Amino acid sequence: MISINKKYQLVTVLLASFIIMIMPVNCLYSQTQNNDTNIIKSVSIVESIDNQSDESLINNGSVDTTQENPWLWEVNYFGKSFYLVNALMVVIVASIAIMFVLLALILLNRSRLERESKLRQFLLEKYQSLILDYLFVGSGIEGFYKIASNSFRRQVLIDTIIDISINLKGESGYKLQQLYIDLQLDKDSLAKAKSKKWHVKVKGFKELAFMNLKEGNDEILSALQSKNDILRMEAQIALVRLSEENPFEWLYFQTHPFSLWEQITLHSMLIQHEIKVPLFSQWLDSPNYTVVMFALRMIREYNQTDNEDAIFEVLHHEREEVRQLAVEVCGDLELASSLKILKSRYKYEIYPIKIEIIRSMAKVPRESMLGFLKLVLDKEDDVQLQIESTKAIENLGDAGIRELNKLMDSEYKNYQIIIRHVLDKRIV
Amino acid sequence: MEFILGQFIFIFTIVLLLSYLMLGTYSAISLNKYFKKNSFVNYNQLVLSPLSPNVTIIAPAYNEGKTIVDNVRTLLSLYYNQFEVIIVNDGSTDDSLQKVIEAYSLVRVNYFFDYQMPCERIRAVYRSENPSYSRLTVIDKVNGGKSDSLNAGINVSRSNLIVTIDTDSIIENESLLRLVKPFLEEKEKKVIGTGGVIRIVNSCEVVRGHIKKVNLPKAFLPRLQVLEYTRAFLLGRMAWSQLDGLMLISGAMGMFDKETVIKAGGYSTKTVGEDMELVLRMRRYMNENKQKYEVTYIPDPLCWTEAPSDVKTLARQRSRWTRGLIQSLYTHRKMFLNPRYKVLGMMSFPYWLFFEWLAPLLALAGFIYTGYLIYNNMMNWPFYLLLFAFVYSVALMLSTWSILYEEITFHKYRHKRDVVKLFLTAMIEPFFYPFHTYFALKGNIDVIFNKKGWGKQQRKGFGQKTKKK
Known part of the structure; x- marks a missing residue:
């Protein structure tokens, strides 16, 4: 992406150069007009043609060519046309020139991409074999120096080492880290982490985190409260990888919203790198509701049911989306003790949470809820609520099925279509 | 009167070209931002x-x-x-x-x-x-x-x-991953819809519903549409998204928040431009309910669609688009120049109204006016040629610009000769404009006569048509 950025810069520079280039041409054009030597005459001359007699113009010694000049007729048509014609011609020349510059850029870009792709392929194969020799045959690092001679080649080497390190653990992983340091690639990564450009910084953070190098921790810490979402997220991820004591401590100070994308990224990293998982209930009372949601999701993923009361507290959270997730988590974790609270909250909740409550009751089937579920099926007009409550009744087992069979014959309300829908196992 | 008409057409053209330049610049900013932001993304994590x-x-x-x-x-x-x-x-x-x-x-x-x-x-x-x-x-x-x-x-x-x-349409394998990401990144503003780039499948090698090899269309008409699509998606919609004025997510593929779709009333059955109409209605609903929202756009190719390869089918498609546009704009005319709808009301809506709907009609007036001048021997040929050179060179420059965007974003057409072919198509394209004017006029006439439905669609089937022998 740096190459794309460079391309934009190049286009900007070329466009600016072109504008600077055509400015003198334009000025020259005006000067020649003032000297009455150009066939395209100024408005003043045109007006003078209108106002003066032919004789006086002949005396000025400038008209013979202009009177027959087709441009002048057109100039009259548009009034201020000297500027117009001038501007149009400048735009035409500029457009054609820009077009050629863009075409050249396209073709140059193509050649560069092809060249780079071939070189990358060559380097990848070379580096892979060198790294494998280093790790398993015990070869030295001299071979690397010969081909890692410029920044592009060093970057390919960094990428290759990182790719290989993903699948290596233990002694080999440590050796690879040592190779990274011996080749002074850590300095490249650190320089990136200190860059003023955020996207370069992010690359540096990623490389340092992958290679488990702590030299850039100060930079990473300072990026934790950055306004740039991506930089902040990458700093969080890097810190979780690099901190040994409390990798999630920053969650206490997280003031910015913590998007689902960031949560997914962090969770994927927890799984991928087998990082020690903390007790997430400690963040259930965070003032940042997105942190609470992340904690709830992690509690569900890691089945952390040791602090049920803290989860139940969240059922009363001021934000609807948090309450909804808390209800969902109660169901997914099959917290039977939540059923009573869920039942009592039902009538106060908004529609999506009502649906979620009934779904949770289906996940934690208890016969004690049968009466309530029948009431929902009976009293609620909403189809979705009726379907969900029927599903919950069916999940109660024999007692539920018996109840549904009774309802099928009910004359009070036609439940048949809903019950058939629920009992059809081909409908998920 | 002639003078006023001539001047009006001239100024209109200048404003139109300036707005294209503005959109191109915004698009460059937006593309740059997007590619920087997504160069680190691992979409695979979403699958797992x-x-x-x-x-x-x-x-x-x-x-x-x-x-x-x-x-x-x-x-x-x-x-x-x-x-x-x-x-x-x-x-x-x-x-x-x-x-x-x-x-x-x-x-x-x-x-x-x-x-x-x-x-x-x-x-x-x-x-x-x-x-x-x-x-x-x-x-x-x-x-x-x-x-x-x-x-x-x-x-x-x-x-x-x-x-x-x-x-x-043939959907790109990773399109769902890419479409869903803006929804996951949602923070203060609710993401209500995301669209992306639609590409043309003609002449591509398709095997069992998957693109095996991307080729530039061999026929002229589909190739012309490749250019149009690139300009519309990469220069136009990308920029409107950056400006928060996106009015259209292509019906070929788009992702929406179901709750907002339902609250806004779902798809309208009274228009043939249901894709634009839905986006307008959803945006209107969010605006009128004072909810923070955004409609995002990603410059990634999402799906491949078959472009009409004969004039008759193209005419039908374009006429339908014009009808859809008019119906959508008319239904939501309240938004026109209404500051309550911000960029949407003050910029996007007027843009679509003047430059997408009225421009072809004005072009028709231009053709008639030109004919009138020629007939009465009043044509100022040198200036006419100058104006033509002006419009032609700017149009060609814009097309080359979009080819550059295609090059640095997707780089799907691998051969150098494809770039040359696209450029040659761009050189011929302006001469095809009278046809577009005719298609648009037909769409307007269809609206007047209240024509309904999509018209006959002719599909050849990808496998039979494009599979290499």
Whole structure:
């Protein structure tokens, strides 16, 4: 992406150069007009043609060519046309020139991409074999120096080492880290982490985190409260990888919203790198509701049911989306003790949470809820609520099925279509 | 009068070209931002994550017998974890339904509908007995048009996010991953819709519903449309998204927040431009309810569609687009120059009104005016040629600009000769403009005479047409 950025810069520079280039041409054009030597005459001359007699113009010694000049007729048509014609011609020349510059850029870009792709392929194969020799045959690092001679080649080497390190653990992983340091690639990564450009910084953070190098921790810490979402997220991820004591401590100070994308990224990293998982209930009372949601999701993923009361507290959270997730988590974790609270909250909740409550009751089937579920099926007009409550009744087992069979014959309300829908196992 | 008309057309052209330049610049900013931001993204984590949201793909099908089995297979093999596919057979008169039933071992189920969105009667719902196709649901309903089918699909969908597609399109494998990301990044503003780039499949090598090799269309008309699509998607929509004025997510593929779609009233069955109309209505709903929202756009190719390869079909398609545009603009005329709708009302709406709807009509006036001047021997030929050179050079520059964007974003056409071919097409394209004017005029006439429906669609089927022998 740096190459794309460079391309934009190049286009900007070329466009600016072109504008600077055509400015003198334009000025020259005006000067020649003032000297009455150009066939395209100024408005003043045109007006003078209108106002003066032919004789006086002949005396000025400038008209013979202009009177027959087709441009002048057109100039009259548009009034201020000297500027117009001038501007149009400048735009035409500029457009054609820009077009050629863009075409050249396209073709140059193509050649560069092809060249780079071939070189990358060559380097990848070379580096892979060198790294494998280093790790398993015990070869030295001299071979690397010969081909890692410029920044592009060093970057390919960094990428290759990182790719290989993903699948290596233990002694080999440590050796690879040592190779990274011996080749002074850590300095490249650190320089990136200190860059003023955020996207370069992010690359540096990623490389340092992958290679488990702590030299850039100060930079990473300072990026934790950055306004740039991506930089902040990458700093969080890097810190979780690099901190040994409390990798999630920053969650206490997280003031910015913590998007689902960031949560997914962090969770994927927890799984991928087998990082020690903390007790997430400690963040259930965070003032940042997105942190609470992340904690709830992690509690569900890691089945952390040791602090049920803290989860139940969240059922009363001021934000609807948090309450909804808390209800969902109660169901997914099959917290039977939540059923009573869920039942009592039902009538106060908004529609999506009502649906979620009934779904949770289906996940934690208890016969004690049968009466309530029948009431929902009976009293609620909403189809979705009726379907969900029927599903919950069916999940109660024999007692539920018996109840549904009774309802099928009910004359009070036609439940048949809903019950058939629920009992059809081909409908998920 | 002649003077005023001449000046008006001239100023209009200048403003139009300036707005293109502005959009091109904004697009460059937006593209730069997007590619920097997404260069670190690992989309694969979404496939594995249990936190990824469920998505429902809704594909209406009408007489798609030639391609439907392959296209359903492509949909079922999309790279995403939690999704369902709903095919809505909109009362096809061919063997579409039978083919799908046989190919995917479908059986009728006892489905109970919640008609949240009004739609024509649903005759039956089919599900597969084969667990490999457990993601698939097929709805058979009475014919009601594309919008009606999409509404029926919404009624059956079980996810909060819906993806609406054209069944005859070929979907990129990773398109769901890319479309869902803006929804996951949502913070203060609710993301209500995301669109992306639609590309042209003509002359590409397609095997069993997947693109095997990308080729530039051999025929002139589809190649012309490649250029148009690149300009529209990369120069236009990318910029409007950056400006928060995006009015259109292509009907070929877009992802929407189901709750907002339902609250806004779903797809309108009264227009043939249901894609634009829905976005306008959703945005209007959010604005009027003072909710913070955004409609995002990603410059990634999402799906491939067959472009008309003969003038007759192209005329029908463009005429339909014009009708859809007029209907959408008329329905939401309240937004025109209304500061309440911010960029949408003050910039996007006037842009679409003047430069997308009225520009061809004004071009027609220009042609008539030119004819009048020539007939009366009043034509100022030197200035006419100068103006022509001006419009032509700027148009060519803009097309080259879009080819550059194509080059640095997708780089799909691998041969150098493809760039040359595209450039040559760009050189010829302005001479095709009178045809576009005619198509647009036809669309306007159709609106006046209240023509309805999509017109006959001719599909050749990707496999037969494009597979290399």
